[in-house]
Amino acid sequence: xRGLIQRVSEASVTVDGKVTGEIRQGILLLLGVAHGDTAEQxxxxxxxxxxxxxxxxxxxxxxxxxxxxxxxxxVVSQFTLAAETHKGLRPGFSAAAxxxxxxxxxxYFLAEAxxxxxxxxxxxxxxxxxxxxxxxxxxxxxxxx
Numbered sequence: 001x002r003g004l005i006q007r008v009s010e011a012s013v014t015v016d017g018k019v020t021g022e023i024r025q026g027i028l029l030l031l032g033v034a035h036g037d038t039a040e041q042x043x044x045x046x047x048x049x050x051x052x053x054x055x056x057x058x059x060x061x062x063x064x065x066x067x068x069x070x071x072x073x074x075v076v077s078q079f080t081l082a083a084e085t086h087k088g089l090r091p092g093f094s095a096a097a098x099x100x101x102x103x104x105x106x107x108y109f110l111a112e113a114x115x116x117x118x119x120x121x122x123x124x125x126x127x128x129x130x131x132x133x134x135x136x137x138x139x140x141x142x143x144x145x
Contacts, residue, residue, distance in 0.1 A: 023072025032081025
């Protein structure tokens with residue numbers, strides 16, 4: 001399971017012209033699911049996302065987490081994160097989870113995030129989404145389980 005996190009000042013996701021999720025300061029998470037990924041891995045990734053220290057403390061060092069600052073988490077499914085890109089000029093998607101598993105784990109991740117954190121927004125699995133963000137820093141990390 002891969003999560004591309006971006007520290008944002010604000011972010012939103014729109015489907016068919018309607019905003020389905022938006023946050024102010026926080027993390028935009030693009031979530032990719034691969035073959036063999038499990039709910040246990042989703043739990044581990046959620047823990048890391050919520051507690052990963054990417055927000056500045058009073059000295060400007062990255063020592064504060066999303067939980068520490070009380071920021072928002074916007075979760076967007078991102079099929080292309082499972083792409084194989086190490087060779088050639090076209091991505092391969094054979095490592096990506098089948099849609100049923102990917103949707104189950106996305107929904108599971110989102111449900112657990114809602115239980116664990118007060119400010120959650122989301123896209124819609126499998127939809128054509130428009131994501132807008134203001135990357136703060138820019139700060140971007142790829143987390144893998």
